[in-house]
Amino acid sequence: MLDCIIIGSGPAGISAALTLKANGKSFILLGKKSLSAKIEKAELISNYPGLYAITGQDFCAALQDQLAREEIEVVEQKATGVYAMKDKFFVTAEGDNTYESRTVILASGVETVKAIEGEEAFLGRGVSYCATCDGMLYKDKTIAVFCTTKALEHEVEYLASLAKKVYLLPLYKGVEVEGENIEKIVKMPEKVEGGLRAERLTLKGGQTLEVDGIFMLKDSVSPSALVGGLAVENGHVVVDRGCKTNLSGLFAAGDCTGRPYQYAKAAGEGNVAAHAAIEYLAK
Numbered sequence: 001m002l003d004c005i006i007i008g009s010g011p012a013g014i015s016a017a018l019t020l021k022a023n024g025k026s027f028i029l030l031g032k033k034s035l036s037a038k039i040e041k042a043e044l045i046s047n048y049p050g051l052y053a054i055t056g057q058d059f060c061a062a063l064q065d066q067l068a069r070e071e072i073e074v075v076e077q078k079a080t081g082v083y084a085m086k087d088k089f090f091v092t093a094e095g096d097n098t099y100e101s102r103t104v105i106l107a108s109g110v111e112t113v114k115a116i117e118g119e120e121a122f123l124g125r126g127v128s129y130c131a132t133c134d135g136m137l138y139k140d141k142t143i144a145v146f147c148t149t150k151a152l153e154h155e156v157e158y159l160a161s162l163a164k165k166v167y168l169l170p171l172y173k174g175v176e177v178e179g180e181n182i183e184k185i186v187k188m189p190e191k192v193e194g195g196l197r198a199e200r201l202t203l204k205g206g207q208t209l210e211v212d213g214i215f216m217l218k219d220s221v222s223p224s225a226l227v228g229g230l231a232v233e234n235g236h237v238v239v240d241r242g243c244k245t246n247l248s249g250l251f252a253a254g255d256c257t258g259r260p261y262q263y264a265k266a267a268g269e270g271n272v273a274a275h276a277a278i279e280y281l282a283k
């Protein structure tokens, strides 16, 4: 069993990974090899100690270089669920993967696209956040796919290869994915409705799509949707100064714990969370 599973490859998750590595702990870092869109997209960073006026892309390259030198690999899988057992955690991830650990550090950032009405209520009942986990359930069916970033277009492609019809609602410009069964609609989703399962997606302006399933493809999902029983306030994970959450053995760091949304705060909390996890493991 692993000592820790880190969810998120931004500054908070990377800082936690470096600290765990330096202390000889076993862990995996779930995220993206490109690390974080919020690093890549920054034009110029002038407030990170020691790196004056660095571009987001150079900062990202420096972090990737540091991870490579420390032989820390980013496992490119999205965590889809965190389950707290008596004294351990099960984490499920894309591609039918399951991991087991004694602690978890949640460093998943904040999703700027808020959940719409009915989204979380129908999660697992027709609403899904993960194409590779649930795509097969919608073979030859009609689905709506809300995609917030071009980086997730491969998931749309995968879903289109299975479904009979895909209503694609992109939140970005320059959509490249196409197919005979894909209908692009440039409108924001507003409300999910249904009975036992999601059946309808209403769009801004009133158009309604009758669907068998709805995929909300986002960079990150809300912490409460990922971890059952986690204390969350105004969308942020509640933590103490040691980055401890209300669930024993589960720590949180970075933007997901609240403002200020800054690299230095994220890296600092990643370090604090890792030390708290090490202390917890020692007990």
Ligand SMILES: Cc1cc2nc3c(=O)[nH]c(=O)nc-3n(C[C@H](O)[C@H](O)[C@H](O)COP(=O)(O)OP(=O)(O)OC[C@H]3O[C@@H](n4cnc5c(N)ncnc54)[C@H](O)[C@@H]3O)c2cc1C
Binding pocket: 007, 008, 009, 010, 011, 012, 013, 030, 031, 032, 035, 036, 037, 038, 039, 041, 042, 043, 044, 045, 046, 047, 077, 078, 079, 080, 107, 108, 109, 110, 219, 220, 221, 226, 253, 254, 255, 256, 260, 261, 262, 263, 264, 266
């Ligand atoms: C355009 C822009 C410019 C900015 N400029 C500055 C600046 O100049 N200075 C500054 O201090 N701050 C700046 N920020 C803010 C800064 O980017 C964030 O505060 C910082 O990136 C937060 O780090 P984090 O590790 O908490 O989260 P993120 O950097 O958001 O990283 C979280 C990572 O976790 C991944 N993830 C989420 N859910 C899962 C899951 N379920 N499984 C696996 N992985 C998951 C995400 O895909 C993401 O890669 C800027 C932000 C933006 C958007």
